[in-house]
Amino acid sequence: MLIFSIETSCDETAIAILEFKKNGDFEVLANQISSQIKIHAEWGGIVPNLAAREHAKNLLPVIQQTLKEANLDLKQIDLFSVTQGPGLIPALLLGTNVAKTLSYFYQKPLIGVHHIEGHIYSNFINKNQGSVRKSRNTLLSKVQGKTEQPNEVYSRINRARNEGFDKEICQNCSSFEFPILNLVVSGGHTQLILMKNHLQYEIIGETQDDAVGEAYDKVAKILGFEYPGGPIISAQATEAEKMVKNKTINKKYLEIKFPRPMLQNPNLNFSFSGLKTAVLYFYQKLEKENHTKEEWTIWNKFIAKAFQDAVVDVLKNKTLKAIKKHNPKTVLLSGGVSANNKILETLKKELKITYPKIVFNSPEKSLCGDNAVMIGVAGIARYLYSKNKKTFQTNWKDLEASSSLKLKDLN
Ligand code: KG4
Ligand code: ZN
Numbered sequence: 001m002l003i004f005s006i007e008t009s010c011d012e013t014a015i016a017i018l019e020f021k022k023n024g025d026f027e028v029l030a031n032q033i034s035s036q037i038k039i040h041a042e043w044g045g046i047v048p049n050l051a052a053r054e055h056a057k058n059l060l061p062v063i064q065q066t067l068k069e070a071n072l073d074l075k076q077i078d079l080f081s082v083t084q085g086p087g088l089i090p091a092l093l094l095g096t097n098v099a100k101t102l103s104y105f106y107q108k109p110l111i112g113v114h115h116i117e118g119h120i121y122s123n124f125i126n127k128n129q130g131s132v133r134k135s136r137n138t139l140l141s142k143v144q145g146k147t148e149q150p151n152e153v154y155s156r157i158n159r160a161r162n163e164g165f166d167k168e169i170c171q172n173c174s175s176f177e178f179p180i181l182n183l184v185v186s187g188g189h190t191q192l193i194l195m196k197n198h199l200q201y202e203i204i205g206e207t208q209d210d211a212v213g214e215a216y217d218k219v220a221k222i223l224g225f226e227y228p229g230g231p232i233i234s235a236q237a238t239e240a241e242k243m244v245k246n247k248t249i250n251k252k253y254l255e256i257k258f259p260r261p262m263l264q265n266p267n268l269n270f271s272f273s274g275l276k277t278a279v280l281y282f283y284q285k286l287e288k289e290n291h292t293k294e295e296w297t298i299w300n301k302f303i304a305k306a307f308q309d310a311v312v313d314v315l316k317n318k319t320l321k322a323i324k325k326h327n328p329k330t331v332l333l334s335g336g337v338s339a340n341n342k343i344l345e346t347l348k349k350e351l352k353i354t355y356p357k358i359v360f361n362s363p364e365k366s367l368c369g370d371n372a373v374m375i376g377v378a379g380i381a382r383y384l385y386s387k388n389k390k391t392f393q394t395n396w397k398d399l400e401a402s403s404s405l406k407l408k409d410l411n
Contacts, residue, residue, distance in 0.1 A: 002029075003383075004066075004077040004102070005376035006059075008095030009087025009115045010187070011036040011051050013058040015066040016372035017077070020380050028125075030069035031373050034058045041227045045217070052090030059098050075106060079392075081379025084112030085405030086188070092401035100396045109392035111379040112399045114407050115370075116189055117201070119334040120182050121381055122363040122374035176359060181328035183319050185343070186335030187213035187228070190270050192322045193407070198385040201407040204322060205268025212311060213337045215272035219279050219307050223300045234340050236304035243301070253298055256282065256306040260313050268322050270314060279307050312346050319347060323355060330359045339368035387411065 001021075007014040013034040020026045036054045040046050067074065082099035085092055096112075103110035182193040190212045192205035210218070213230055220229020223236075243249045258278045261271040286299060319331065333347060344362050351360045367373055383392070388411075391398065402409070 001078045002072065002076055003079045003081055003376045003379055004074070005081040005113075005372040005379055006095045006099050007083045007115075007118065007370055007372040007375045008055045008059070008091050009083045009085070010091060010370060011040055011046050011054075012370045013055050013062050013095075014370060014372035014375075015059075015062050016376050017066060017070040017072060018373065018376040018380070026377075026380065028373055029072065030066045031371065032062050032066045032069065033371055034062050037228065044221060044227050046088065048088040048090050051088055052094055055091055055094040059094060063098070074102065077102075077106065077108060079109050079111065079379065079383060080106075081111045081113055081375050081382075082399075083115050083118065083375050084399060084410070085115065085402035087115055087403060089401060089403040092403065096399060096401040100399060104396035109383075110395035110399060111382045111386075111392055112395060112410065113375050113378045113382065114405055114410050116184055116186075116191070116193075116335075116407060117199070117381075117410075118374035118378045119184055119186060119363075120193070120195075120332060121378040122334055122367040122371070123332045123361050124176070124377050124381075125364060125367060125373065176332070176361070177329035179326065179328045180330040180332055181319070181322055181326060182332045182334060183315065183347070184335045185212045185315065185333070185337035187211060187217065187230075187337075189335060190272070192268050192318065194322075194326055194328070198381055199411055201411075203407070204326065205270065205318060207270040207272060208262075209271050209273035210276060212270075212272060212315070213335070215276050215307075215311065216337065218276045219304070222276075222280050222283050223303060230337060230340065233304045233308065234342065236301045237308040237342065240301035240305035243298075249298075253302040256302055258282070258306050258310040260310050260317075263314055263317055266321075268318055268325075270318060272311070272314075275307065275310055279303060308340075308342055312343055315343060316346055316350055320350070320354065323358070328358065330361070333360075333362040334368070336369045338362050339365055382410070 001019070003018045003020060005016050005018070014032065016031045017029040018026050019029055036051060039050060039054060043050070080099050080103045082096050083092065084096060099110055178195060178197055180195040182191075182195065184191045184193060188211050190207040191203055194202045194204050196202070216230035216233050217228050220233050221227070225232045244254070258275055261274045262269060282303065291299065323331065331351060333344060338344065348360055351358055362368070
C-alpha cells in the first residue's frame with residue numbers, strides 16, 4: 001500500500017511517499033522538503049501570506065520531484081494523507097486543497113492528520129534500521145533530479161499479526177508500550193500528552209504563553225541572531241559549555257541565572273514568556289555598560305547557555321512530575337526542538353537513572369522538524385485505528401483545514 005503525504009502547515013512544503021507493507025513494515029520511498037526559511041529570515045519570522053505564496057509556487061514541482069524520487073506515478077497511490085491543522089490557515093489551505101483534488105481525481109481515500117500527532121508518530125520510525133533520506137532543499141530552484149536508490153527505513157509499525165491492513169496490526173508498539181507520555185516541543189507547541197492507546201490523546205500539561213521553540217527564537221532575536229534561532233542558541237550554549245570545560249572563563253559569565261517559570265507549581269503546565277523577558281532585561285542592562293566586541297560574543301554564548309539551562313530544567317522536572325503522576329511505560333520526545341542535544345541527552349540520562357524501566361525515544365534527527373514522512377506515518381495510524389474511517393472516502397469534499405484544530409477533533 002502506497003501512502004502519499006503532504007505537510008504545509010508552516011514554512012516547509014513537504015511531500016513524502018511511504019510504502020506500508022503487508023507484514024506491517026514500512027519504507028520511506030521519497031521525502032522532499034522545500035524550506036522557505038531564507039525568505040522568512042529576512043522578515044525575522046514567518047509571514048503567513050508569503051508562506052502561502054511560496055507553497056503555491058512550490059507544491060506541484062515538489063510533488064513532481066517526490067514522484068521522481070520514488071519512481072512512481074500518482075495513479076499508483078492508494079491513500080492520501082495531509083496536515084489538516086493547526087497552523088497558518090493560508091498555508092494549510094494550499095496543502096489540503098491539493099490533497100483533496102488528488103483524492104477526488106484518483107478516487108482514493110484522504111486522511112486528515114493533526115500536525116502534533118504527526119510529530120508524535122515521527123517516533124515510530126526505527127532509527128536503528130537505516131536513516132531516513134535527507135533531501136532538504138532550501139529553495140525549490142535547487143531541487144535537482146536524484147537517481148540514487150532510497151535507503152530502506154522500517155518503522156516500528158511492524159510484526160503484523162494478520163495479513164489484512166484493516167486488522168489490528170499496529171504492533172509498533174511492541175517496543176512502545178502504552179501508556180505513552182509525549183513531550184512535544186516545537187515552535188508553536190509545548191505539551192505533555194498522555195496516550196493510553198493509538199489516537200487517544202489527553203493533554204495533561206501545556207504552555208500558558210510562549211512555546212519553547214518560540215522562546216528560543218525570541219531570545220535569538222534579542223541577541224541579534226537570525227530566524228530560526230533555536231539551532232543558533234543551542235550552538236552558542238554548546239560553545240559556552242566548551243569554554244567552561246577549558247576553564248578559560250571569567251567568573252562573571254558563569255553567574256548568569258534566569259528564572260525557571262512554574263517549576264514549583266504542582267500542575268504540569270509551562271510558561272516561557274517570563275524567561276524570555278528576563279533575558280531581555282539582562283541584555284538591556286548589559287547594553288548600558290561598556291563591553292568590547294569580544295566580550296559581547298562571550299556574553300551571548302553564556303546568555304544562551306543560561307537560557308537553555310533554565311529551559312532544560314523546566315522540561316526535565318515537569319516530565320518527571322508527569323511520570324510520577326501517570327506512570328507511563330514509554331516516554332517520547334518530539335517536535336522541532338527535540339533536535340536539541342542538551343534537552344535530549346538530559347532527559348535520556350535522567351530517565352535512565354530515575355526510571356530505568358521506561359523506554360525513552362526521540363525521532364531520527366532529520367525527522368524532528370516539520371516533514372511529510374511523519375504525516376504519512378500518522379496517516380497510517382489513523383487508517384488502522386480511526387473510528388471514523390468512513391470519512392476518508394468523503395474527505396475530498398468534506399475535509400476542512402483548521403488553524404486551531406484540536407487533537408480530539410480528529411478522533
Ligand atoms: O516542529 P517545528 O519544525 O515547527 C513547528 O511545528 O513549530 O519546530 C520549529 C522550532 C523553531 O522554533 C526552531 O527554532 C526550533 O524548533 N528548533 C530548535 C532546534 N532546532 C529547531 N530549538 C532548539 N534547539 C534546536 N537544536
Ligand atoms: Zn511542527
